[in-house]
Amino acid sequence: MIEYFFSLATIALIWTIVAQSYNLSFGLAGLFNLGHVIFFGIGAYAAAILNTRFGFNFLENLGLAALISGTVASGFGILTLRLRGHYLAIATLGAAMIAQVVALNWLELTRGPLGIRGIDEPQIFGEIFVGDTLPHFLLYFGIAATLLFFLWKLFQSPWGRLLRAIRDDELAAIAVGKNIFAAKLWALVLSAALAGVAGAMYAHYRVFLDPSIFALSEIILLILIVVIGGRGNFWGNVASAFLIVGVLSELPRFLNFPETLLGAARNIVYAGLLIATMFWRPRGIFCRRKK
Amino acid sequence: MSDFLKISRLRKKFDGVHAVENLNFEVRKNSITGLIGPNGAGKTTVFNLITRFLKSDSGEIFFRGETLKNLPPRKIVDLGIARTFQQIRLWKNLTVRENLLLACSKKYDRWWDCFRRRNEADAERKIDEILEKFGITNLKKMHASDLSYGQSKLVELARTILTDAEILLLDEPAAGINPTLLKTIEKIIFDLKKSGKTLLVIEHNMPFLMKISDEIVAIDGGKFLCQGAPAVVQKNPKLLAAYLGDAREILKSEKC
Numbered sequence A: 001m002i003e004y005f006f007s008l009a010t011i012a013l014i015w016t017i018v019a020q021s022y023n024l025s026f027g028l029a030g031l032f033n034l035g036h037v038i039f040f041g042i043g044a045y046a047a048a049i050l051n052t053r054f055g056f057n058f059l060e061n062l063g064l065a066a067l068i069s070g071t072v073a074s075g076f077g078i079l080t081l082r083l084r085g086h087y088l089a090i091a092t093l094g095a096a097m098i099a100q101v102v103a104l105n106w107l108e109l110t111r112g113p114l115g116i117r118g119i120d121e122p123q124i125f126g127e128i129f130v131g132d133t134l135p136h137f138l139l140y141f142g143i144a145a146t147l148l149f150f151l152w153k154l155f156q157s158p159w160g161r162l163l164r165a166i167r168d169d170e171l172a173a174i175a176v177g178k179n180i181f182a183a184k185l186w187a188l189v190l191s192a193a194l195a196g197v198a199g200a201m202y203a204h205y206r207v208f209l210d211p212s213i214f215a216l217s218e219i220i221l222l223i224l225i226v227v228i229g230g231r232g233n234f235w236g237n238v239a240s241a242f243l244i245v246g247v248l249s250e251l252p253r254f255l256n257f258p259e260t261l262l263g264a265a266r267n268i269v270y271a272g273l274l275i276a277t278m279f280w281r282p283r284g285i286f287c288r289r290k291k
Numbered sequence B: 001m002s003d004f005l006k007i008s009r010l011r012k013k014f015d016g017v018h019a020v021e022n023l024n025f026e027v028r029k030n031s032i033t034g035l036i037g038p039n040g041a042g043k044t045t046v047f048n049l050i051t052r053f054l055k056s057d058s059g060e061i062f063f064r065g066e067t068l069k070n071l072p073p074r075k076i077v078d079l080g081i082a083r084t085f086q087q088i089r090l091w092k093n094l095t096v097r098e099n100l101l102l103a104c105s106k107k108y109d110r111w112w113d114c115f116r117r118r119n120e121a122d123a124e125r126k127i128d129e130i131l132e133k134f135g136i137t138n139l140k141k142m143h144a145s146d147l148s149y150g151q152s153k154l155v156e157l158a159r160t161i162l163t164d165a166e167i168l169l170l171d172e173p174a175a176g177i178n179p180t181l182l183k184t185i186e187k188i189i190f191d192l193k194k195s196g197k198t199l200l201v202i203e204h205n206m207p208f209l210m211k212i213s214d215e216i217v218a219i220d221g222g223k224f225l226c227q228g229a230p231a232v233v234q235k236n237p238k239l240l241a242a243y244l245g246d247a248r249e250i251l252k253s254e255k256c
Helices: A003-029 A034-054 A058-080 A084-106 A133-156 A158-170 A170-175 A180-206 A216-229 A233-255 A259-280 B043-050 B073-079 B096-104 B111-115 B123-135 B149-160 B179-194 B205-212 B237-244 B245-256
Strands: B005-014 B017-027 B032-036 B056-065 B081-083 B167-170 B199-202 B215-220 B223-228
Touching: A003 A084, A003 A133, A003 A158, A003 A233, A003 B245, A034 A058, A034 A084, A034 A216, A058 A084, A058 A180, A058 B199, A058 B205, A084 A216, A133 B111, A158 A170, A158 B032, A158 B096, A170 A180, A170 A259, A170 B073, A180 B056, A180 B073, A216 A233, A216 A259, A233 A259, A259 B081, B005 B043, B017 B043, B017 B179, B017 B215, B032 B043, B032 B179, B032 B205, B043 B081, B043 B199, B073 B081, B081 B149, B096 B123, B096 B149, B123 B149, B123 B179, B149 B167, B179 B199, B179 B205, B215 B237, B223 B237
Parallel strands: B017 B223, B032 B199, B032 B215, B081 B167, B167 B199
Antiparallel strands: B005 B017, B005 B056, B215 B223
């Protein structure tokens, strides 16, 4: 049983990084980007391919996944960041759909629906962290803590303040001489690089990868975590990722729902939480209520 | 230097309607110039064109002899032109201090600066000084969303001043505020002039504007009407016609 909890906690840690990276671009900078899973997926596929075909190890793959996702995001950002609001959302959602189609059909690279098997388990410093779920959890906890510390520094910095200003009113930010395009582009690139790292962690942890990583349900899960945690709220999103991925996603199983109904029951739990949040805590359940 | 800010043959059209048409005027250095005209005359459009929030169809704007053509709005601020808005635009989810800090410097505006040791003491000192001068020190830690209309006006003005621009474009600074606050704003504007700043002010409160301005530029339908000292411009028949229109003819005929 304890193995199961560590495994669940490890997955929750990965989703904490993805959600927090999305919180940087969507929560802090206000970029309503519905294609964030692209960067998570690219990081995962980059790690899977680099590991199984070229023999790159876990640690190298973390760096390379960040680099590849960040580079793709910079091109993606230059093309889409002139768009605003709904237009940006539609363009990025379209890009996510295209990514899934590419992953499904580019058989030479991704093996399509068959997926990529035989990805090495996460390891670092030789064999120390190989083996059971506890060493994996400890390794992932260390990586997540480092990345979250980096993100927390960003959130607290004057740059984080600038992103919040851009989210609230772009014109006012321009009126005091800020380069809002550069700030938004960097927000997207950094958030993509972090999502790429999380993707690599995911691929190595699951040791198998298929195109479902780009699915719409993953995008909705990300938005759910950030909305429940509160847009731009750092610790709220950490708590929200653990609550949703670590607890609520498994709630139907704890309540002994039949296996065939687990997916539907999970969606009902998510929808109920989202509706309740919209009614009583529209700024997120971990934010103070506005007087 | 007469052509500190020079507007030359400026044109802007929206869907076939001329918002600004062949407009020419100049603003002298270290002066307060009022920009007046009836509603829809194109005053705010002129501000948007100067600050490059809008691109002109033709014509040029020169600041200290240099054209502003092809510059992005943020570069206009770097050159020394800053503005306020007709509708107050504060960052509502930030505190007054954070609103002002953002205008103070660009020193830590890059993400990698988060690893540098920060020293915002200079900026904090400037903020404390301006808040004290404006008599709103008590608002420093408040969120902008919790401010009253008048307080928001003062904070927006403070934010614009903290950009350290040489010329400030103020869009209706006296609109919707009480007489006490009006006096405060009047004093702030005079102090700004004393400190060497140049001001271009849009305002519908004529007694206020006539009192503070060294010069008035009047426009109507995007076209230049007249420019001169307040006392002279007030009597200009073109301006009276623009503001009173047919009413003036009716009043004349009633007198007869």
